[in-house]
Amino acid sequence: MSALLSVRDLQKTFGQVVAARDINVDVPVGQTVGIIGANGAGKTTFVNMITGHLKPSGGAIIFEGGAITGLPSRKIMRLGVARSFQVAQLFPTYTVFENLCAAIAIAHSGTSVFSAAVARFVSDRTKGEAETALAHFQIAPYRDALASTLPQGMRKLLDIAMATAGNPRLLLLDEPTSGISLEEKFDLMEVIMAALKARGTTVLFVEHDMEIVRRFADRVLAFYDGTVIADGPPTVALDDPRVAEFITGTLIRAKDGTLKAPTVSHA
Amino acid sequence: MSVRHTLLGALVFAGLAACVPLLPLWLISLITIAMSSGLVVSGLIILWRAGLVPFGQALFFATGAYTVALAGLWLKISDAxxxxxxAIVAAALVAAFAGLLLARYREIFFAMLSLALSMILYGLLVKSEALGSTDGINVAQATFFGMKPRGAAYTIAVFWLSLVLVFLAWLSVTAYLGSVAGQMAGAIRDNEIRVEYLGISVTRLIHLKLTIAAALAGAGGALAALSISHVDPQMAYWTTSGGFVFVTILAGAVSVPAAFIGALIFEVIRSIAVAVLPGGWQMILGTVLLVTILFVPNGLGSLIMRKRIAGQGGSK
Structure with a gap:
């Protein structure tokens, strides 16, 4: 598989603090990558650098063969990279349908504000795509509700549905299940992943719940102290002793006194 | 806007133009001045919807007015x-330049910075002998496609020009508000981060809005200059900007025609207030503003729109 996203020697420092160092990752088309790590490990910094929210201190980010390092977020979005946020970023005074129409209309209106000034906001195409998104993300029952009145799960779904408006090839989800109850988390992820798989979107998602990662990720990137300490399929990466020691905290002390990762059943 | 609505609007404007023989000259002048103010307010609606309230829109109004005066004086251009x-081009150019700074600011900073820029222009106009200083400049009566109406005919010709400008402003502002950029106003007010992450520059969107609003203010200034046949620094003063904000509150931001109706009501109230209470007319205007904010917080336009929304079954 060809690499959709390549990250080379990525660095980020804030004064004396090193937030990211020597990150090297290739993400092939179609892969779903779970990003794990303790708070402050550098997960969101990594996502923020890819999406242009933060400018890297060094290294390169290549998307579809072209460098996107340090570009403004809106330009990166236009190239086919989208993201959702830990706290859903919506237009609270718009209805769910209007939120989707806004996202879709911008995606269709071209790159300049002048083309946006002549493109019609409400078109049959925009409305049609908004209705499709409502169905795919199962938020149709809330179609005419104001975004400010939505329950947390629906806010997350709408945020992600809006991010997919321009049919991005790469989507980064920052803690899609944060603030969601344990019972609802898996259902929510099922809806999200089903919708994204249908679109063939490559996904990187930041997640703290290891069961979610184990179930939905094809591959895991484990972050610790600003760098990737484990990279591989969930069955391998999540059982890596360093991951167990620094992230999942599941190391157990054997009878001989050494620390070991527990044996996990993946049936 | 549908072709049917456009044709209906054109008919209404043609009807207004034909009403001239029925109207006294003072009323025609009053309507013309109100329409010049309405043009500015129609631009303020664009900014207002994005949560931006400039207290210095007189900067562009005065730019338009002085462009007319100076083009006549220095370049001997007389065609209205x-x-x-x-005037529209000059005001838009000033906004394109000022917008490099203004578009980066929001809320009170945007409001006060625009006020500061308008007061700089006021200071320049007051201090500059070449620009007429405090006395201002007399504007030569314009020609209309080679014709030189004078006296009452001139007043009527400027009135007709005002109707054409208002019609064009109504069409273009309505078209803009229905566009993606126009509809993003509420989104900008709600959440700039999300707008940026949908792939469009908020700063550039606001810069564009500012330039369009300035072009309309320039048209308003030009109309005022042609109507009064005089320009002076007061046109750039903060009280002039305050008057535009007053009318915007009165009209509200939901309806474009309300900008012109609100401007007309404002001029009528001001004229009556000055006649009834020459020393305290501001008190009457203040009361009107108070009543508007208390009882019609979304302006006169919301009354029209509310009826239409109810007629459509409550959908937005």
Whole structure:
């Protein structure tokens, strides 16, 4: 598989603090990558650098063969990279349908504000795509509700549905299940992943719940102290002793006194 | 806007133009001045919807007015249409330049910075002998496609010009508000981060809004200059900007025609207030503003729109 996203020697420092160092990752088309790590490990910094929210201190980010390092977020979005946020970023005074129409209309209106000034906001195409998104993300029952009145799960779904408006090839989800109850988390992820798989979107998602990662990720990137300490399929990466020691905290002390990762059943 | 609505609007404006023989000259002048103010307010609606309230829109109004005066004085241009076009271009250019700074600011900082820029222009106009200083400049009566109406005919010709400008402003502002950029106003007010992450520059969107609003203010200034046949620094003063904000509150931001109706009501109230209470007319205007904010917080336009929404079954 060809690499959709390549990250080379990525660095980020804030004064004396090193937030990211020597990150090297290739993400092939179609892969779903779970990003794990303790708070402050550098997960969101990594996502923020890819999406242009933060400018890297060094290294390169290549998307579809072209460098996107340090570009403004809106330009990166236009190239086919989208993201959702830990706290859903919506237009609270718009209805769910209007939120989707806004996202879709911008995606269709071209790159300049002048083309946006002549493109019609409400078109049959925009409305049609908004209705499709409502169905795919199962938020149709809330179609005419104001975004400010939505329950947390629906806010997350709408945020992600809006991010997919321009049919991005790469989507980064920052803690899609944060603030969601344990019972609802898996259902929510099922809806999200089903919708994204249908679109063939490559996904990187930041997640703290290891069961979610184990179930939905094809591959895991484990972050610790600003760098990737484990990279591989969930069955391998999540059982890596360093991951167990620094992230999942599941190391157990054997009878001989050494620390070991527990044996996990993946049936 | 549908072709049917456009044709209906054109008919209404043609009807208004034909009403001239029925109207006294003072009323025609009053309507013309109100329409010049309405043009500015129609631009303020664009900014207002994005949560931006400039307290210095007189900067562009005065730019338009002085462009007309100086183009006549220095370049000997007399055609009214050419003068209005020049005024629109000049005001838009000033906004394109000022917008490099203004578009980065929001809320009170945006409001006060725009006020500061308008007061700089006021200071320049007051101090500059070449620009007429405090006395201002007399504007030569314009020609209309080679014709030189004078006296009452001139007042009527400027009135007709005002109707054409208002019609064009109504069409273009309505078209803009229905566009993606126009509809993003509420989104900008709600959440700039999300707008940026949908792939469009908020700063550039606001810069564009500012430039369009300035072009309309320039047209308003040109119309005022042609109507009064005089320009002076007061046109750039903060009280002039305050008057535009007053009318915007009165009209509200939901309806474009309300900008012109609100401007007309404002001029009528001001004229009556000055006649009834020459020393305290501001008190009457203040009361009107108070009543508007208390009882019609979304302006007169919301009354029209509310009826239409109810007629459509409550959908937005």
């Amino acid at each position: 249409v050419v003068l209005v076009i020049l």
